[in-house]
Amino acid sequence: MTVEGKIDLLAAPDRRAVPGIGFAWLRRLAPLLESIPAMIGIALILFWVLGAALAPWLAPYPPNASDLKALAHPTPSAAHWLGTDHLGRDILSRVLWGARTVLTVAPIAVLGATAFGSLVGLCAGYYRGWIDLVITRISDIVLSFPVIILYMIILAMYGSSAINIIAVITLTKAPIIARIVRGITLELREREYVAAAKMRGESALYIMLVEILPNARGPLIVEMCLRMGYTIITIGVLGFLGIGLPPPDPDWGGMVKDTYGMMSVWPHMSLIPCAAISSLVIGFNLLSIGLREIGLRD
Amino acid sequence: MTDRETPILEFDGARISFFLRAGEANVIPGLSFAIKPREALGLVGESGCGKSTVALAIMRYLGRAGRLTAGRILFQGRDMAELDAAGLRAVRGRRIAMIYQDPMSSLNPVMTIGRQLMEVPMIHEAIGADEARARALAMLGEVKLPDAAAIFERYPHQLSGGQQQRIVIAMALIARPALLIMDEPTTGLDVTVEAAVLDLVRELRQRHESAILFISHNLGTVAQICDRVGVMYAGELVEEGTVRNVFSAPRHPYTRGLLDCLPTLGRDKHSAALRSIPGQVGSPLARLPGCAFAPRCGFAEPGRCTTAPIAPRELAADHRVQCVRVAELPEWRHPPGDGGDDRGEATGPAALTMRGLGKIYHQSQGVFGGGGRSIAALRDVELVAERGRTLAIVGESGCGKSTLARILSGLQSASAGTVDLDGTAIGDLAIDRRTTALKRRLQMVFQNPDSTLNPSHSVGYAIERALRRLKGLTAAQARRQTGRLLDTVKLSGDFARRRPHQLSGGQKQRVAIARALAGDPEIILADEPVSALDVSVQAAIINLLTEVQAARGATLVFISHDLAVVRYLADSVAVMYLGHVVEFGPAAAIFAPPWHPYTEALLSAVPEPDPDARRDRIVLDGAPPSAAAIQRGCPFATRCPRKIGAICDDTPPPEQLIAGTHRIACHIPAAELVALQEAGPPSARPASTEPVDRVLAS
Numbered sequence: 001m002t003v004e005g006k007i008d009l010l011a012a013p014d015r016r017a018v019p020g021i022g023f024a025w026l027r028r029l030a031p032l033l034e035s036i037p038a039m040i041g042i043a044l045i046l047f048w049v050l051g052a053a054l055a056p057w058l059a060p061y062p063p064n065a066s067d068l069k070a071l072a073h074p075t076p077s078a079a080h081w082l083g084t085d086h087l088g089r090d091i092l093s094r095v096l097w098g099a100r101t102v103l104t105v106a107p108i109a110v111l112g113a114t115a116f117g118s119l120v121g122l123c124a125g126y127y128r129g130w131i132d133l134v135i136t137r138i139s140d141i142v143l144s145f146p147v148i149i150l151y152m153i154i155l156a157m158y159g160s161s162a163i164n165i166i167a168v169i170t171l172t173k174a175p176i177i178a179r180i181v182r183g184i185t186l187e188l189r190e191r192e193y194v195a196a197a198k199m200r201g202e203s204a205l206y207i208m209l210v211e212i213l214p215n216a217r218g219p220l221i222v223e224m225c226l227r228m229g230y231t232i233i234t235i236g237v238l239g240f241l242g243i244g245l246p247p248p249d250p251d252w253g254g255m256v257k258d259t260y261g262m263m264s265v266w267p268h269m270s271l272i273p274c275a276a277i278s279s280l281v282i283g284f285n286l287l288s289i290g291l292r293e294i295g296l297r298d
Numbered sequence: 299m300t301d302r303e304t305p306i307l308e309f310d311g312a313r314i315s316f317f318l319r320a321g322e323a324n325v326i327p328g329l330s331f332a333i334k335p336r337e338a339l340g341l342v343g344e345s346g347c348g349k350s351t352v353a354l355a356i357m358r359y360l361g362r363a364g365r366l367t368a369g370r371i372l373f374q375g376r377d378m379a380e381l382d383a384a385g386l387r388a389v390r391g392r393r394i395a396m397i398y399q400d401p402m403s404s405l406n407p408v409m410t411i412g413r414q415l416m417e418v419p420m421i422h423e424a425i426g427a428d429e430a431r432a433r434a435l436a437m438l439g440e441v442k443l444p445d446a447a448a449i450f451e452r453y454p455h456q457l458s459g460g461q462q463q464r465i466v467i468a469m470a471l472i473a474r475p476a477l478l479i480m481d482e483p484t485t486g487l488d489v490t491v492e493a494a495v496l497d498l499v500r501e502l503r504q505r506h507e508s509a510i511l512f513i514s515h516n517l518g519t520v521a522q523i524c525d526r527v528g529v530m531y532a533g534e535l536v537e538e539g540t541v542r543n544v545f546s547a548p549r550h551p552y553t554r555g556l557l558d559c560l561p562t563l564g565r566d567k568h569s570a571a572l573r574s575i576p577g578q579v580g581s582p583l584a585r586l587p588g589c590a591f592a593p594r595c596g597f598a599e600p601g602r603c604t605t606a607p608i609a610p611r612e613l614a615a616d617h618r619v620q621c622v623r624v625a626e627l628p629e630w631r632h633p634p635g636d637g638g639d640d641r642g643e644a645t646g647p648a649a650l651t652m653r654g655l656g657k658i659y660h661q662s663q664g665v666f667g668g669g670g671r672s673i674a675a676l677r678d679v680e681l682v683a684e685r686g687r688t689l690a691i692v693g694e695s696g697c698g699k700s701t702l703a704r705i706l707s708g709l710q711s712a713s714a715g716t717v718d719l720d721g722t723a724i725g726d727l728a729i730d731r732r733t734t735a736l737k738r739r740l741q742m743v744f745q746n747p748d749s750t751l752n753p754s755h756s757v758g759y760a761i762e763r764a765l766r767r768l769k770g771l772t773a774a775q776a777r778r779q780t781g782r783l784l785d786t787v788k789l790s791g792d793f794a795r796r797r798p799h800q801l802s803g804g805q806k807q808r809v810a811i812a813r814a815l816a817g818d819p820e821i822i823l824a825d826e827p828v829s830a831l832d833v834s835v836q837a838a839i840i841n842l843l844t845e846v847q848a849a850r851g852a853t854l855v856f857i858s859h860d861l862a863v864v865r866y867l868a869d870s871v872a873v874m875y876l877g878h879v880v881e882f883g884p885a886a887a888i889f890a891p892p893w894h895p896y897t898e899a900l901l902s903a904v905p906e907p908d909p910d911a912r913r914d915r916i917v918l919d920g921a922p923p924s925a926a927a928i929q930r931g932c933p934f935a936t937r938c939p940r941k942i943g944a945i946c947d948d949t950p951p952p953e954q955l956i957a958g959t960h961r962i963a964c965h966i967p968a969a970e971l972v973a974l975q976e977a978g979p980p981s982a983r984p985a986s987t988e989p990v991d992r993v994l995a996s
Contacts, residue, residue: 031319034319191749191752192744192745192746192749192750193749193750193751193752193760195707195709195742195744196742196744196750196764196810196813198708198709198729198730199707199708199709199729199737199741199742200737200763200764200767200768200816200817201729201730201732201734201737201767201768202767211752214752214754214755215752215753215754
């Protein structure tokens, strides 16, 4: 039954029902252009996405290159627009390259959490009974665990790498997504179109993924935006605690960690990466506010 | 127009628009009417005709997007637009009271009924708590709620829908308003409860001086409550006059159309197809220059009807019509009525046989399923659906008719008894255990047009998917057949590309029928397929179902709460009450005495849009008892107006075979029932409190 459902899913896109989706989506997103928070959010996100994508061309220096001459005067100057850090590395270049790390790790982690959380939430809401009970209890346990300590244990055991960070974030954010999807599924499973699907003999997997999940996309997208913001903070915190990505790679959290001791002398060294984190987080939060405003729900 | 009194409410060329992103939606282009003191004016029309906008505009509740762009709305001679916030507060609730459709959302769930009632005079008239309490208790008595003191301490969720609506009416009248606005006050209620609430409103009208603006889509309720009626179409009053003038000699084609589409008691599918109004109400974003109804009107004449706004004409004293061709229209006659029921008694072979069918729900209360109680939704149901004919199942909400449909469809399985489909027992065969061949034979049309189609899928996908799953067609074959199915339900082929949000309610229901037909079913289950639709659309869907059924020789199991629709459509009828079938038989027999006392009450409660048809009604007390209560005797005993004594409470009623397959479950012998029912309705029983639920412990 499972295999059958999967095949059907793969077959779905060639049907003429599907091409309409793109256009319908764009039309429904159009009101976003009128929402001021959403536009500010989109602008902030686009700024960092472009910066990250074009870092090799935009960054004036390689991210790890030390300019020993700048060590005496690390403050912003014509050569180094945002100044350099305590090792003489150009902060602008490091922030741009740092955006690359954040903007690859965070979306992958959030997508992972969404995919995993949705699946688990769908099962809980659709099957109910003991499956629901087990899933919600496990979610509660994960959610009640102090997240930072969990990270430290896991990363201490398996070492810090991008993959491990993604895995840990996926596992700890999934319960939040699962809870939302479960709630929506509990409501949608009673809809008549679900009954109609059962009456033509669709598999449970088909009903969950094709009949229910697409109608949860509105709240899901809002939630993904919010989770992006929190994930970026989490990555920053990990970097700050020194259990983020391994050192040579520029990482916003790591940049703050390396320089916050010099805060009273050269505040720009840690304030600039802080501002980078904040602006990106605020960008995603504003976008989620905008999305919620237009109510991308059915 | 000899009355020189100032009208209570006057619309003077009011033009109301909503300003949306898409532009100005001119919902009301220019409305003039007046309500005199102590008068009740009804506003009728399909949904989207601006009826509720009128009600909201009076109270200045149009929100940020809505505005009165021209004209005036005068309340007791004062322009409502000139009132400031304090002035509005003084008018709202005190001088004008409003009753909405859903009583539950009008009541505060965390306040006792008593406090909510007392609050009204305490705020508006600054009287003391003791006086307010006395008035609230008196008011509860007036709306005929038994045991006012007990109700006083209850919370809204502890009352039934009918009781809640009575409380809302009490709250509206306690401030002695000059104008009472009722917006679909009985739409969500069961027909017997509706009849009781309407009776109450009629009675209170005589005692209280309030003028009433009564908004309803149901012509029957308007005919019973109002003195005058205004028919609205696309924000315009197309016909206005006394109830008698408008309903017995309608002049506007729209009014006639509305009356023609009603399946009034006394018409059936063999005498004539129902007439429906084609199309749907136009968008207020793009108003037509001439008559708004012209695109749907059979009498429209290009040029005369479509160029300039139509001015209302005075036809007789108090009868205005907004139609240029009014003088040329043929005389209207009541749709062909009862020419005797020619539905034969001949019984066909059985397609579905239900024997001793029962369904018990276990409500678990603890996390681990401990404790809880059992609810019997169906008890011992014995029914036969004959091949190629229509079995209708009627009853009020909670009678088990939808549970029955879900068992037949396999979405739930029976706890007891059997359902036989040509030798296959399907009663306890859940849908995922049925073979594809069996699934094909029995398909279902659902109730709610807004949830029957998946908003994420196109119409084409929905139908193709059904064709592929049930018939095993390839994508290309399914695509071809989709066009044919859409044609069967009278939709053009390009509907395949549309999405549900682009369709009207009637169109969605057509797609749902097409989807159900995909597997060429022998049995079509239809669970209230027209109850959420406007009357004009309802007629078209009923005609479609009849047609499809006749063309395919399918058996239709039609579940409904609407006796008029059932009478029109059914070959045999089962009347259900609290999980029991109280009466079953050929349609002709069901609609003639002897009746089960419950059938009798249901029939008498149907509001007819004929002001002369004021039959003596049987008003049932209270609400049905909880299905969790243990029943020893007759399920209807607690509300039965013809109850004969303790035997009704203690002994299950015998099944009396009247003639052929017609049977009634009642203690009163059939011959005596006929005599009693021909003598007239029973005298009302003294009001009693609702029975205390005796809960089954499990």
